[in-house]
Amino acid sequence: MNINPGSPILLVDDSIDDVQLILTALKRTDLKNKVIILRDGDEALDYLYHRGGFAQREDPAVILLDIKMPKVNGLEVLQQIKSDEKLKSIPVVMLTSSNQDSDINRSYGLGSNAYVVKPVDFARLRETVRTLGTFWMRVNQSPMPSAA
Amino acid sequence: MCYDWDSRVIWLHVVSDGFIALAYYSIPLTLLYFVSKRKDLAFDWMFLCFALFIVACGTTHLMEILNIWHPTYWLSGTIKALTALSSIVTAILLIRLVPQALRIPSPSELRAANSALEGEIQERTKALERVASLNGELVQQTSNLEASNKELETFSYSVSHDLRAPLRHINGYIQLLVEESPELGPDGTNYANRIAKSAGHMGVLIDNLLAFSHTGKAVLSREPIDSNAMIEQAREELLPDAQGRAIEWKIESLPNVVADRTLLRQSWLNLLGNAIKYTRGRNPAVITIGSKETASEHEFFIRDNGAGFDMRHVNKLFGVFQRLHVPEEFEGTGIGLANVHRIITRHGGRIWAEGKPGEGATFYFTLPRGTST
Numbered sequence: 225m226n227i228n229p230g231s232p233i234l235l236v237d238d239s240i241d242d243v244q245l246i247l248t249a250l251k252r253t254d255l256k257n258k259v260i261i262l263r264d265g266d267e268a269l270d271y272l273y274h275r276g277g278f279a280q281r282e283d284p285a286v287i288l289l290d291i292k293m294p295k296v297n298g299l300e301v302l303q304q305i306k307s308d309e310k311l312k313s314i315p316v317v318m319l320t321s322s323n324q325d326s327d328i329n330r331s332y333g334l335g336s337n338a339y340v341v342k343p344v345d346f347a348r349l350r351e352t353v354r355t356l357g358t359f360w361m362r363v364n365q366s367p368m369p370s371a372a
Numbered sequence: 373m374c375y376d377w378d379s380r381v382i383w384l385h386v387v388s389d390g391f392i393a394l395a396y397y398s399i400p401l402t403l404l405y406f407v408s409k410r411k412d413l414a415f416d417w418m419f420l421c422f423a424l425f426i427v428a429c430g431t432t433h434l435m436e437i438l439n440i441w442h443p444t445y446w447l448s449g450t451i452k453a454l455t456a457l458s459s460i461v462t463a464i465l466l467i468r469l470v471p472q473a474l475r476i477p478s479p480s481e482l483r484a485a486n487s488a489l490e491g492e493i494q495e496r497t498k499a500l501e502r503v504a505s506l507n508g509e510l511v512q513q514t515s516n517l518e519a520s521n522k523e524l525e526t527f528s529y530s531v532s533h534d535l536r537a538p539l540r541h542i543n544g545y546i547q548l549l550v551e552e553s554p555e556l557g558p559d560g561t562n563y564a565n566r567i568a569k570s571a572g573h574m575g576v577l578i579d580n581l582l583a584f585s586h587t588g589k590a591v592l593s594r595e596p597i598d599s600n601a602m603i604e605q606a607r608e609e610l611l612p613d614a615q616g617r618a619i620e621w622k623i624e625s626l627p628n629v630v631a632d633r634t635l636l637r638q639s640w641l642n643l644l645g646n647a648i649k650y651t652r653g654r655n656p657a658v659i660t661i662g663s664k665e666t667a668s669e670h671e672f673f674i675r676d677n678g679a680g681f682d683m684r685h686v687n688k689l690f691g692v693f694q695r696l697h698v699p700e701e702f703e704g705t706g707i708g709l710a711n712v713h714r715i716i717t718r719h720g721g722r723i724w725a726e727g728k729p730g731e732g733a734t735f736y737f738t739l740p741r742g743t744s745t
Contacts, residue, residue, distance in 0.1 A: 241541040248548060292533055321533045321540070323582075344540045344575035346547035346568075 231285035232258040233357070236268040236301065237319070238293040245346065246288070246319075249353035255361055257285065265296025269304060272311055284314060286360040289336075291320040291327055299330055306335035313367045315360060375440070382440060389433040396430025399423075414476055418469060425462040428455035528585050535578055542571040573705075580707040583638075584692065587714050592632040599626035599672075602633075603661060606640045613648050618656040626663050627670050629739050635715045642708045643674050643735055649702055650733065651678035669721070669738040676734075681727040689725055712737075 233250070237243050243261055250259060260281075262268045268289070271278040287305070291298035298318060305311045317338040318331045331339050340356065343349045360366075375381040400423030407419045432455050435448035477485065546568040550561055603623060607614075629636070644659070651657030660675040681689070681696050688694040690713040693706040716723045720740045727733035 239537060239541075241544070242537065245541065245544040245548075248544075321536045322529070324529060324532060342536075342540060344536055344543055345572055346540070346544040349540065349544060 230257065232260045232282055233361075234260050234262065234268070234271070234284035234287040236262045236265070236287065236293070236298065237290040238263055239290070242290070242342065245349060246353055249350040250357060252350065253354045253357050255357045257357075257361060258282075260284065264293045265298060265301040268301050269296065272305065285366060286315045286317060286356075288317050288319045288356070291318060291322055291331075299327075299334060302331060302334045302336055315364070315366060317356060317360070319356070386437050386440065389436045393430040393433040393437075396426050396433065399426050415469060415473065418465065421458070421462045421465055425455070425458045428458045431455070524585070528582055531578060532582050536575060539571045539575045539578075543568050543575075546571070577705050577707070580705045580711070581692075584707050584711045584714065587635060587638075587711055587718070590632070590635065592635070592718060594630050595633055596628055596630050597633055597636060598628055599663075602637060603640055603644070606637065606644050609641060610645055610648055613645060617648070617652075619648065619651070620656045620658045622658065622660040622662075624660075624662040626661070626672065627665065629670055631719055631739060632715075635718070639712045639715045639737070642712050646708065646735075647674055647676040647678065649678075649704070650680075651676050652702070654678055665741070666738075668741055670741060671736060671738045673734055673736045675732065677732040680729050680732045681725075682729050683727065686725060686727070690723065 233255075235243060235246060237246070247259060247261075260271070262271055268287070270276045271281050274281055289298045289301060298320065302316055302318070305314060305316060312335065315337040316335075317340060318327075318336050319340050319342060320327065321342055323341045328339050338356075340352060343352055375385060403419050403423050403426075407413060407416045410416075413419070428451070432448070432452050435444070435451055438444060439448055546564045550556065550564050550568075553560075556564065600623065603626070607621070647659045648657070651659065654677055658677045661673070662675075663670055663672045665671070679697070679702070685696055688696065690709050691706075692710040694710070695704060695706040697704070713723050716737045716739070721738040723735070723737040725733055725735045
């Protein structure tokens with residue numbers, strides 16, 4: 225695993241509107257990281273396992289993972305990541321519309337590193353995305369290549 | 373001279389007495405056989421008396437025959453006396469037995485009782501069948517209920533997830549539109565902000581409705597609660613709503629209760645929030661919280677000197693989406709008090725309110741003392 229502060233942010237979300245709004249919010253921070261957008265769980269796993277068109281992929285610094293998605297949902301992706309020795313040290317933040325106890329408990333049970341509900345209000349969404357970006361890219365210390 | 377020693381008369385007597393004796397001896401044997409076979413017979417000792425008496429009668433007839441050729445008058449007289457004695461005893465016993473014997477149901481009475489019993493058994497069997505069928509219906513209903521509960525969960529999940537997303541998008545794009553399109557002008561900006569506000573309000577409605585449905589399903593986890601401390605925390609949480617306002621709080625010393633902390637906190641937050649909201653414009657606003665003890669309940673009240681309400685509408689106060697004020701006057705979703713009602717009811721308490729337009733409102737609720745410390 226090679227995570228460094230310049231690594232990309234992986235945004236896995238099936239809603240083009242959520243992607244657009246989160247991207248806009250990220251753009252307004254001073255983070256310079258590349259954001260890689262994947263539209264469902266299948267694509268996320270292809271990326272992480274260098275499959276399909278993702279042979280040259282970079283390890284992400286953090287994965288922002290939606291839960292409700294077509295084909296493979298976020299919880300399944302999370303389970304796969306956290307049960308794989310090579311992937312499990314990547315921080316995964318569940319970023320979802322669901323504030324259901326069952327989803328929250330399930331996510332932490334599977335090893336999610338954070339659980340964030342997307343706020344309805346855009347000002348708050350922007351603030352949330354900014355906080356997430358700052359925390360995971362600046363405040364938090366990710367595992368270094370030698371430790372992985 | 374016995375029977376004039378006319379041999380025909382003598383034989384008439386001998387043969388007749390002989391047959392009578394034979395019959396008399398055979399009857400007790402038959403009776404004894406009958407009694408021995410019917411173990412359940414009532415008064416079987418009476419049959420023995422009959423047998424004894426009849427044997428005695430038979431013996432007197434045999435003595436008659438014997439006396440023709442060998443006059444043994446003392447012996448036959450004694451036997452006759454014994455017969456008389458046993459007859460008298462049997463007769464007396466029989467007379468005394470009649471009332472008891474009458475009490476024994478006759479075969480026709482027994483038949484009637486039997487058929488009544490059969491009827492009862494049939495009715496009971498039918499009732500049992502009915503119970504079984506009702507039980508089956510209950511099992512069916514329970515499984516239907518479980519199914520619809522599951523459906524409801526799926527529904528609330530969809531509401532929580534799928535309805536919130538478009539609202540977030542509307543809100544986000546409106547915000548971007550306002551920020552990035554200066555050509556909108558003041559009117560356009562105003563309209564856009566109104567759209568965003570409506571979307572935001574709908575988001576709050578969805579959240580509250582979900583919280584309301586959650587209150588109905590949540591399993592109560594009861595614990596001892598310091599009521600005054602809980603109210604203090606709720607007041608702190610509501611500080612932003614009370615900012616810049618002159619509010620006079622009069623909070624009595626309240627009893628501790630045992631309740632679900634999260635749910636009871638929600639109730640207090642709602643009732644205090646309402647008191648703060650509806651006293652807007654009062655200077656000073658006065659909010660009083662107190663309690664009283666009854667034999668079985670703690671009764672709390674929260675009184676304000678705010679907008680109040682007309683008692684004609686009191687039944688609408690606790691209904692979902694029911695509001696007594698227009699949003700321009702007092703904002704709200706119409707779910708708060710419905711939620712408080714549900715929380716208090718689920719704790720086994722009661723809630724009611726009194727008010728007068730322009731003079732304030734008082735909300736009362738009770739919690740059973742059985743759950744108090």
